[in-house]
Amino acid sequence: NSKFQCEPGETYIMNVMVSAHPYWVPVYQGFKQAAEAMGCETIFSGTPDYDITKQIASFEQDLVKQPAGILLHPMQSDPFIEPINRAIESGVDVVTFAADSPKSKRTAYITSDNLAEARFAAEEIVKQVGDSAEYAVLENPGQSNHDLRVTALIAYMEQNYPNMKLVGRQATNQDTSAAYRATASILQANPNLAAIWIPEAGSAEGAVAAILEAKAKVLIMHADITPTTLEHIKAGNIHMALNPNQGVQGFMGFIATYLAAHPDMFDPFNDYKVSGYNPMQIPFIDNGFAVITKENADSFDLNKYMEGRDPN
Amino acid sequence: MRTYGAEETGAAQRKPAGIAGALRQMLGMREVGLIAIILLLFIVMSFASPYFLTWVNMRAMAMAFAVEGIVVVGMTILLISGGIDLSVGSVTALAMVIAGLLFLAGFDPWTASAISILACLAIGAAMGFFVTRIGLHHFIVSLAVMVIARGICLLGTGGRPLGLYTLPPEFKFIGQGSLGVVPVVIVIFVVVVIAFDFMLRKTTMFRKVFYTGSNEKAAAYSGIRTKKVVFLTTTLCSGLCGVAGIIYMARFGSAQPTFGMGMELNVIAAAVIGGASLSGGVGTIFGAILGAILLSVVSSSLALLDVSVYWQDIIRGSILLAAVTIDHFINKRRKQRV
Amino acid sequence: MRTYGAEETGAAQRKPAGIAGALRQMLGMREVGLIAIILLLFIVMSFASPYFLTWVNMRAMAMAFAVEGIVVVGMTILLISGGIDLSVGSVTALAMVIAGLLFLAGFDPWTASAISILACLAIGAAMGFFVTRIGLHHFIVSLAVMVIARGICLLGTGGRPLGLYTLPPEFKFIGQGSLGVVPVVIVIFVVVVIAFDFMLRKTTMFRKVFYTGSNEKAAAYSGIRTKKVVFLTTTLCSGLCGVAGIIYMARFGSAQPTFGMGMELNVIAAAVIGGASLSGGVGTIFGAILGAILLSVVSSSLALLDVSVYWQDIIRGSILLAAVTIDHFINKRRKQRV
Amino acid sequence: MKTTMENDLVLKLSGVSKSFGPVQALRGVDFDLRRGEIHAIAGENGAGKSTLMNIVDGIIRPDSGEIYIDDELVEITSPAVAQRLGIGLVHQEIALCPDVSVAENICMCATSISRSLLMDFRAIEAKAKAALGTLCDVPPTALVRDLSISQQQLVEIAKALTLDCRVLILDEPTAALTEREAKILFGIMRRLADQGISIIYITHRMAEIFENCDRVTVFRDGQYVMTRDIREITPGDVVAAMVGRVIDNLYPAKLAAHERSDEVILAVRNLTDRARYRNVTFDLKKGEILGLAGLIGAGRSEIARGICRLEGETSGEVELYGRALRLRHYRDSIDHGIVYLSEDRKGDGIFLDMSIAANVSALSLELVATRFGIVDERREQDLATRLGRSLNLRYGDIRQAASALSGGNQQKVAIAKMLSVNPKVIFLDEPTRGVDVGAKAEIHRILRALAQDGVGILVISSELPELIGLCDRVLVVREGEITGEVAGDRMTENNIMYLASIEAGRAATA
Numbered sequence A: 001n002s003k004f005q006c007e008p009g010e011t012y013i014m015n016v017m018v019s020a021h022p023y024w025v026p027v028y029q030g031f032k033q034a035a036e037a038m039g040c041e042t043i044f045s046g047t048p049d050y051d052i053t054k055q056i057a058s059f060e061q062d063l064v065k066q067p068a069g070i071l072l073h074p075m076q077s078d079p080f081i082e083p084i085n086r087a088i089e090s091g092v093d094v095v096t097f098a099a100d101s102p103k104s105k106r107t108a109y110i111t112s113d114n115l116a117e118a119r120f121a122a123e124e125i126v127k128q129v130g131d132s133a134e135y136a137v138l139e140n141p142g143q144s145n146h147d148l149r150v151t152a153l154i155a156y157m158e159q160n161y162p163n164m165k166l167v168g169r170q171a172t173n174q175d176t177s178a179a180y181r182a183t184a185s186i187l188q189a190n191p192n193l194a195a196i197w198i199p200e201a202g203s204a205e206g207a208v209a210a211i212l213e214a215k216a217k218v219l220i221m222h223a224d225i226t227p228t229t230l231e232h233i234k235a236g237n238i239h240m241a242l243n244p245n246q247g248v249q250g251f252m253g254f255i256a257t258y259l260a261a262h263p264d265m266f267d268p269f270n271d272y273k274v275s276g277y278n279p280m281q282i283p284f285i286d287n288g289f290a291v292i293t294k295e296n297a298d299s300f301d302l303n304k305y306m307e308g309r310d311p312n
Numbered sequence B, C: 001m002r003t004y005g006a007e008e009t010g011a012a013q014r015k016p017a018g019i020a021g022a023l024r025q026m027l028g029m030r031e032v033g034l035i036a037i038i039l040l041l042f043i044v045m046s047f048a049s050p051y052f053l054t055w056v057n058m059r060a061m062a063m064a065f066a067v068e069g070i071v072v073v074g075m076t077i078l079l080i081s082g083g084i085d086l087s088v089g090s091v092t093a094l095a096m097v098i099a100g101l102l103f104l105a106g107f108d109p110w111t112a113s114a115i116s117i118l119a120c121l122a123i124g125a126a127m128g129f130f131v132t133r134i135g136l137h138h139f140i141v142s143l144a145v146m147v148i149a150r151g152i153c154l155l156g157t158g159g160r161p162l163g164l165y166t167l168p169p170e171f172k173f174i175g176q177g178s179l180g181v182v183p184v185v186i187v188i189f190v191v192v193v194i195a196f197d198f199m200l201r202k203t204t205m206f207r208k209v210f211y212t213g214s215n216e217k218a219a220a221y222s223g224i225r226t227k228k229v230v231f232l233t234t235t236l237c238s239g240l241c242g243v244a245g246i247i248y249m250a251r252f253g254s255a256q257p258t259f260g261m262g263m264e265l266n267v268i269a270a271a272v273i274g275g276a277s278l279s280g281g282v283g284t285i286f287g288a289i290l291g292a293i294l295l296s297v298v299s300s301s302l303a304l305l306d307v308s309v310y311w312q313d314i315i316r317g318s319i320l321l322a323a324v325t326i327d328h329f330i331n332k333r334r335k336q337r338v
Numbered sequence D: 001m002k003t004t005m006e007n008d009l010v011l012k013l014s015g016v017s018k019s020f021g022p023v024q025a026l027r028g029v030d031f032d033l034r035r036g037e038i039h040a041i042a043g044e045n046g047a048g049k050s051t052l053m054n055i056v057d058g059i060i061r062p063d064s065g066e067i068y069i070d071d072e073l074v075e076i077t078s079p080a081v082a083q084r085l086g087i088g089l090v091h092q093e094i095a096l097c098p099d100v101s102v103a104e105n106i107c108m109c110a111t112s113i114s115r116s117l118l119m120d121f122r123a124i125e126a127k128a129k130a131a132l133g134t135l136c137d138v139p140p141t142a143l144v145r146d147l148s149i150s151q152q153q154l155v156e157i158a159k160a161l162t163l164d165c166r167v168l169i170l171d172e173p174t175a176a177l178t179e180r181e182a183k184i185l186f187g188i189m190r191r192l193a194d195q196g197i198s199i200i201y202i203t204h205r206m207a208e209i210f211e212n213c214d215r216v217t218v219f220r221d222g223q224y225v226m227t228r229d230i231r232e233i234t235p236g237d238v239v240a241a242m243v244g245r246v247i248d249n250l251y252p253a254k255l256a257a258h259e260r261s262d263e264v265i266l267a268v269r270n271l272t273d274r275a276r277y278r279n280v281t282f283d284l285k286k287g288e289i290l291g292l293a294g295l296i297g298a299g300r301s302e303i304a305r306g307i308c309r310l311e312g313e314t315s316g317e318v319e320l321y322g323r324a325l326r327l328r329h330y331r332d333s334i335d336h337g338i339v340y341l342s343e344d345r346k347g348d349g350i351f352l353d354m355s356i357a358a359n360v361s362a363l364s365l366e367l368v369a370t371r372f373g374i375v376d377e378r379r380e381q382d383l384a385t386r387l388g389r390s391l392n393l394r395y396g397d398i399r400q401a402a403s404a405l406s407g408g409n410q411q412k413v414a415i416a417k418m419l420s421v422n423p424k425v426i427f428l429d430e431p432t433r434g435v436d437v438g439a440k441a442e443i444h445r446i447l448r449a450l451a452q453d454g455v456g457i458l459v460i461s462s463e464l465p466e467l468i469g470l471c472d473r474v475l476v477v478r479e480g481e482i483t484g485e486v487a488g489d490r491m492t493e494n495n496i497m498y499l500a501s502i503e504a505g506r507a508a509t510a
């Protein structure tokens, strides 16, 4: 029997906020595929609401079930410090993904590198529209990964392409209508707008509608993907989307959680025995991102991917 | 709930003759304060930004509130009858989702839309049933329906937006086309507003809505079937959400299960700014639409001026507060004068 | 707004002697229906899940609503006086942010908290001013404040949570500590609930809140300064949001500018399920807390049972609707019997 | 009177019963109504009169009993059905839509059955104007919320007059009306009766029954007592049948000459409110009951409310026992012992969804609270029980909501609230509105006793016999000015009416 094998009934939980969001679907598929490969049980848990107290409650309820480990997307980092530490004390190991709680004792953190995404997007924009043009961003203040994608791109532009001019910066909070309105206004104020960077797909849908209506020629780039923006990419209305490798995130997330729960497999060359921490510590795993363009768009149809698969 | 200031009804007033008379009548309208505030905003903005008073910008601003405006119409009528509906956002999303799923299942988009609007009417009727037959409060019933309808959206789509790229162009025309220079969306919106504004002022059917909302007992004593009235206004409001959902679908070419979260507060705020009372009996479509315009113009203007996101909320809230305060005072003076 | 069924006031009833009397008195309480529904839920759940009736689960469920429960207390009192407050979520977040910023600026956490709660009281007082002096409606004023307060949160933090790791342990104790086995948060919650429940039932001061909400004019004609009452209840509600915000800060060890979005509907729903009327004059703290417990237990149970997320909203909404319907009928029967 | 129609029954009720929980409001009541008669119904507060009428109008369903219209058994399930059967009801409690114009309120019943799609505002206004016609000059476009309570009462009556009905029920329509409007109403009623319309008329004023009605039916405690032709019976008999005992002296004795005092309790000087009243000056002396008379809208209520600082921007001085008062709020006024009983009990007199006990103690929470501001429920309930008993209040449980009381009993609760404090001066605006004869006499007796104890009492009443019977002195108000004072022998209905009327105004300016 391989050591990479679960005991019967050994269960791993993936806990998220806004649990009906389609982003989690491929992540959980990856999580499940890894678990099946190793004969482990999985549970998808969390709260449907955008509510930190509810997510903490669901996390604490997960502990009642005595799982071997939890792959957690903490909605906010600091409020989870205490619950994560309590979980680890009670013998449930925790790995974070997509958002972190760095001050806690979680064993590992797996995510896509938002800075790398932003750098890639900036270079692509400059490549397409030149290094002295006007660009705008939509944003979603308060959600850290979206924030990072936007602020990093702006900072990168300022540093490397000082002639790129940021002419619009609007908060649209993933709301299609708000994005429509904001983009229409930005277009009004800036007829020479050449490119727009959007850190998520919901706003991109509104932005593309506004740009099509105004018959403007604006390069749209966004992160994440939805069926609608995918169609727009195929039609050439959206230039390109950067999508985190969700499946890898889930798959590697499971493995990291499994490892955290089985520290006895490993005797590393360090001080873990005296300091008492889990030897499976991994500060950061990058799951990478995919670049979606007209050419490869067909491979990113989530509805097609999910055909015949169980979302739970 | 409470209003300290009294408001008047939307009852049409007899017209005095002549231009002076017409002017006086206009100055006597409840909406004059709101119109003044919106004009002021327009004047300030056209100095602040050279792009503001362009046709394209006006068109974009109108597009931004036109569809939600249809929901505002339904909400206003419901508020006048003494009800309230928190489920408008979810039901609008549900209309998209139902029509989208049916379309993907092979129905032609018109049939799919018709079925979807019928489903919304059925949801409204169910809410009306719980309110009028069981005796629960609109607030709690529509809150439950808000949650349930959102759940159905998620269940139907797995939380993923439905891409409806294959919608035929004549259907997309509803949401994206233009009649001459005027977008179809705006035409539909204007027709809906004028029709309901007229009906609410002039028809016996809708006057009963005012009576019911103003004093349900008095209306019932006068032989009006107040429960039927409330049932119908509740149903109508959901039906108009259905219509709005279909237009959004045609416009965005997709059905979004998470669409319209928080829409209810915006819609109710528009109606209240426009003079509708949360305790029923008072309100006009015209005023409510002005309220919606005010909210939308403020948002669009802040975006046009590229105000820092961190300041936008503060400015938006303050303008809202200032506008209702000014409107309140203008209204008070006007009443004294007339 | 409308309720077809009339409800009675929360004024306490005279005690008949003996155990039978006490039992009869309990059966006569408005809350008996809610208690029955919650008990039923507990019984069903303890069969459905072996984890339900564990100490850890109970603790998790209690922690999930305890702090919000403090806001529910404020909202219930405000509703009784005839008001409503949509800004509770934003103001709670603002309390965290202000205290957090002050702490980071070098204030000791107790002073920072006191200043922050004072700031919340000031916000409540400002809302009270607009409502009672200017004459605007609570709904629209608190909606504007909801937007402004959220804006200040974003502006103050740049949208990023403030990490407050250096909070001294004796301060964190408020949010994370335990007295024996009972978390401090729950102790505070219970004390607040009992204190306000007692005051609302028994003191002349709070009796005036009922008079004002029941019939404001009659209250004014009884020499009650109704504007002052409304001003104070508005201020109190925001003040309790401030207290809740501080407790959250101690619990999370951070200040979250985006905290509490959508909290208002949850809080109002709890009060209404617990029997408070949206038109004022009716409600109890005890009932409102039971409402909060019901909502929270349903959410927690669905999470515990691993119900598919796509089904959770549908089930949650349906249970909410079923619960208020059942409660309505139990209440009707009870009234006829007594 | 119309002997030919004696057996022509339009409406017949038999064995009607109704209970509200433990309260049996009606027990097997019989009643019949002939074509073209004006049929009075008398009974104490809570006797079940309004309940019976609500049953006839389809607002309440009876527990048992039958209703016949033209000898045909009918089931009246809603006001709409009643309307179709030709039954119109003017409610005891005013039920109008405040945000809607007078004209639309008056024509609401017609609108509810109208088949036309569009409103004809012009026709509605004309119809409303015609119906209001002789009653009063309220503009049809005014909103009901801007009207005084008596004007609203007139609108209610006008609304009933537009109905094309065969049975018209008027439940205490004159409770807030002055003689003048009441006279006009009786003229209209007689005209309608002559056209063959049957009228049920409920009132607590004996004089009205005997001057205007053909027959009278008496109820007591939800039971039918008797029906008599008005010619066969005396007011004393009716009262005796209502109450179950004889009530002899309706008004308590007035001040004897030697009891008069010159000590002034309350002095009002040049009280002026820009639009509503001017230069109001009077003294309220120790031991006396002062009356305030006038036509509807004369400004009596507003003067009283102005003195108490309940509304209006007033100038002028108010002195209490020779000390100038500076009142800013009504609360100040209460603290000085000056209280006001409103004429609009439903609007601002009582808290319908609160208990009787809580209603009574609303003005005097301090009295029933401990030093620490904790309400002592026992004391609160005892207070309400004590005052309720002295006013003959009929209730099931002192903790039940005031909304379960009959109209007259609600009025008693409002009065009990006033009496619960120990005031120095009481302004009573239509205090006996809707109160039955027995309780009325009791209220008069209490007021007289209070006056004797040195409490200043000022009564506003639209019922002239009450003012004349109760007061030592009556001031007459016309269009916001005090036009005269009558006392002693000069205190007659004619003199008061003259001072209140336009003619006196013309004579004064001429």
Ligand SMILES: Nc1ncnc2c1ncn2[C@@H]1O[C@H](COP(=O)(O)OP(=O)(O)OP(=O)(O)O)[C@@H](O)[C@H]1O
Pocket (backbone or CB within 6 Å): D020, D023, D024, D025, D043, D044, D045, D046, D047, D048, D049, D050, D051, D052, D092, D394, D395, D403, D404, D405, D406, D407, D408, D409, D434, D436
């Ligand atoms: N909704 C109700 N709930 C409980 N009891 C009621 C209700 N309505 C009336 N009652 C009771 O029924 C009885 C009859 O009331 P009703 O209103 O018919 O009296 P009334 O003869 O019209 O008296 P009044 O002269 O005071 O108007 C009273 O004892 C009253 O308390």
Ligand SMILES: Nc1ncnc2c1ncn2[C@@H]1O[C@H](COP(=O)(O)OP(=O)(O)OP(=O)(O)O)[C@@H](O)[C@H]1O
Pocket (backbone or CB within 6 Å): D145, D146, D147, D148, D149, D150, D151, D176, D276, D294, D295, D296, D297, D298, D299, D300, D301, D302, D303, D343, D462
């Ligand atoms: N809220 C109001 N708004 C506008 N006018 C009012 C209002 N209340 C009263 N009035 C007007 O003020 C005048 C005086 O009313 P008030 O009620 O004091 O008269 P009153 O002598 O007590 O007569 P009654 O009470 O019998 O109508 C009336 O013409 C009335 O129409």
Ligand SMILES: [Mg+2]
Pocket (backbone or CB within 6 Å): D049, D050, D051, D092, D171, D406, D407, D408
């Ligand atoms: Mg009656």
Ligand SMILES: [Mg+2]
Pocket (backbone or CB within 6 Å): D300, D301, D302, D343, D429
């Ligand atoms: Mg009066």
